[in-house]
Amino acid sequence: MPTVLSSFAAVKLQAPQDMLDKLCNVFSEHARVERDEAEGRIETPYGKAHLTIAGDVLSLDVEAGDETSLAYVRMVLADSLLGFAGNEKPQLSWVGDGLDSTELPYFREMRVVSACDLTPHMRRIRLRGANLARFAIGGLHVRLLFAPEGRKSVWPTMGRDGRPVWPEGDDALTARVYTIRTIDIERGEVDIDMVVHPGNDTPGSTWALNAKPGGIVGMTGPGGGSVEDARRYLLVGDETALPAIGRILETLPAEAQATVILEIDSPADRQPLHSAAALDVRWIYRDGAPAGTTGRLAGIVEGLDSSVISPDTFVWAGCEFTDFKQIRAHLRKERKHERSKHLVVAYWRRGFDGDNARRDD
Structure with missing residues (x-):
């Protein structure tokens, strides 16, 4: 039997129903959410959460297969709940597994x-x-x-x-x-x-x-997300995504096909890419233009035909915020590409530092 670790917290709130709504909505973007009037079930890649309302109390039951995953589920739930609560400042304290030490398991x-x-x-x-x-x-x-x-x-x-x-x-x-x-x-x-x-x-x-x-x-x-199993892949990014794309390619099976589009400054920034999959690698050079200013990655993705972006293609992209917004919008609005078959992220944003690059993600 696989190991199952669990933790529990009960939080008194002024409007627990509103909080349940907000938590289920925010997690629906990247997790599987089941919901009825007084409870919600959230299944993330790291673990599960069961949220229930009794009077003015919202109970949080979480479980996962290891201490790191359990700590992640506790953390993201607490961060979202306390962020939504704002000035209400409810008391949140967990009991259960993985709480014997103050050391972060991750x-x-x-x-x-x-x-x-x-x-x-x-x-x-x-x-x-x-x-x-x-x-x-x-x-x-x-x-x-x-x-x-x-x-x-x-x-x-x-x-x-x-x-x-x-x-x-x-x-x-x-x-x-x-x-x-x-x-x-x-x-x-x-x-x-x-x-x-x-x-x-x-x-x-x-x-x-x-x-x-x-x-x-x-x-x-x-x-951070990785790729799902697929027959075809489209991997897109600038030099900040080159390490991730290189690692992803090395995991693909021989029967897969992958199109790779990489924007870098010049040919001197190219790196060898290895994969058992059939590769079509396209290097795009800025030739001295500042990174994140050309818009070429988004433009190239928009111009790809159905032989590259088909219904069975998994699309992965990591790039500057402006390209990220345009690529994700194109996949969802123009291509109607299934959300489970693409992962597009902002690795950075001109004029912003660190996590502020993803503040509006």
Whole structure:
């Protein structure tokens, strides 16, 4: 029998019915939701939640197959509920499995093994840490946590409401999302390919350019969607998506077909892509134009015919926010492409930093 871990919380609210409505609506975009008047069932890739109303109390029962997944379900439910509650500030405290420690089950402290340049704009950082098996499943992405320069790292802990408690003030961390390009569980190592570019307010790039063996960084994850099984694939992105596309291609079976469209600065930024699948790779060069300004990725996707985007094609795209909005709208409104057969995400947004790139996603 598979392991099932569970947690429970009961929250007193002024309008529990409205809260149930909001939670079911927000999760319906990326999860399976079943709903009737006084209860809702949410099934996510990480675990399940059963929400029930009794009087002015909303009860949350969650379950998952491991501590990381259970912590994720608790966290996203708590984050959404407390965000919707606003100034009401209800009390939320979980009981059950995975709550004996304040350590985050999805956090690891990592040490730099090596750093090298792959192309003029991409640098590979190899990190080593303990117990990385969970990072090989459940998503392509991690968050790297950078401590202030010159200070000893203070890492986040688990709050009773299920959300991480982040260090503040002089110990505040900077977080950025990256893709695990490769993972070696036996050696306890991951490779993170990071786009590097000049600028004063570029904490990830600055860290990557200065990374040296022995350096310490925090890592949380994994997360982020991967591709579903399909006969045909369309993978689209700029250089920020190149590590994810490279990793996805290496997982595809020989009987699959994949069209890959990648926008990079110049031929010097090309990388070899390997896959057992039949590949059609199209490199698009900006030739010095600033990244995220050409609109060419969205335009190319809109011009693809049904031999590339057919009903059985899974479309995956990671790019700048403007292209993301246009590509996703085109797939949903013009192509009527099934939502279960595409995943389009904003990896970054011109003029915004970190998670603010996805604030309107």
